[in-house]
Amino acid sequence: MKENYRNVLSKIEEADAIIIGASNGLSISEGIHIFADDSSFRENFGDFREKYGFHSIIQGCFFPFPTVEEKWAFFSHMYEYFLLNREISPVMKNLYELVKDKNFFVVTSNIDAHFIQAGFPKERLFEIEGNCRNLQCSHSCHDQIYPGDEILSKLAQNQENGKVPLDLIPKCPECGGPMQVHIDVNQNFLRDQSWQTSYQAYQDFIKKAHGNKLVLLELGVGASNQMIKAPFMNLTNHEEIATYITLNKGSELYIPDVIAAKSIGIDGNIAEVLQQLVQMK
Numbered sequence: 024m025k026e027n028y029r030n031v032l033s034k035i036e037e038a039d040a041i042i043i044g045a046s047n048g049l050s051i052s053e054g055i056h057i058f059a060d061d062s063s064f065r066e067n068f069g070d071f072r073e074k075y076g077f078h079s080i081i082q083g084c085f086f087p088f089p090t091v092e093e094k095w096a097f098f099s100h101m102y103e104y105f106l107l108n109r110e111i112s113p114v115m116k117n118l119y120e121l122v123k124d125k126n127f128f129v130v131t132s133n134i135d136a137h138f139i140q141a142g143f144p145k146e147r148l149f150e151i152e153g154n155c156r157n158l159q160c161s162h163s164c165h166d167q168i169y170p171g172d173e174i175l176s177k178l179a180q181n182q183e184n185g186k187v188p189l190d191l192i193p194k195c196p197e198c199g200g201p202m203q204v205h206i207d208v209n210q211n212f213l214r215d216q217s218w219q220t221s222y223q224a225y226q227d228f229i230k231k232a233h234g235n236k237l238v239l240l241e242l243g244v245g246a247s248n249q250m251i252k253a254p255f256m257n258l259t260n261h262e263e264i265a266t267y268i269t270l271n272k273g274s275e276l277y278i279p280d281v282i283a284a285k286s287i288g289i290d291g292n293i294a295e296v297l298q299q300l301v302q303m304k
């Protein structure tokens with residue numbers, strides 16, 4: 024096992040470029056499980072669970088709330104749960120510590136905005152499905168997303184009986200219609216200019232890394248993930264000096280035979296593995 028850790032560290036150390044891919048498993052290692060009806064969900068979203076009958080944060084994101092006051096109560100509460108009431112986790116601190124001096128880029132489907140919170144620069148980050156702190160027009164009438172921190176904090180702090188005050192609810196500055204949090208929950212999700220810029224930055228990073236020592240560091244990405252895992256495995260296969268490092272738990276840890284010789288898999292709790300790596304660094 025120690026041998027594996029040392030291999031990971033030396034690959035990171037030698038790398039000319041590192042692409043970090045993160046999904047649900049990374050959040051779970053921080054104690055956030057958006058798909059689970061776990062104790063944290065019951066403790067923090069118990070009122071919503073009881074009132075509407077949904078059993079996870081993700082179900083809440085897709086739930087057709089009867090009124091806008093209730094909808095914004097949920098989304099601002101989610102924002103509070105992800106960011107306001109939370110310090111930067113040791114998981115994210117360790118991850119940052121591991122790569123901060125390297126040439127890296129992050130691609131993630133996580134919506135909790137924890138990479139930005141942990142100090143990862145925006146220009147080296149592509150949040151495929153948006154995040155919980157930005158807003159867009161629900162009709163996607165125009166191509167812009169807005170920082171929502173101020174309004175979401177205010178809404179989170181002004182809830183009564185599961186509702187927020189109607190007059191605090193944001194309206195689209197262009198059409199005056201409803202807004203929504205910029206996460207990929209329906210067909211209106213905006214892939215606006217800032218989304219395109221991040222996507223392009225990701226593609227450019229891959230292009231520039233061509234032929235160099237590339238590390239694909241994958242954190243808690245499910246075995247059948249097509250958005251992050253499939254491109255990572257392809258890159259590993261096609262880039263001559265690429266190394267695929269995957270951290271995951273049990274059956275979620277998956278390395279196909281064709282790239283096995285270029286891969287290192289570590290089966291375990293991501294929080295503990297990152298801690299161990301930073302200690303050995």
Ligand SMILES: [Zn+2]
Binds near residue numbers: 160161165195196198
């Ligand atoms: Zn609009």
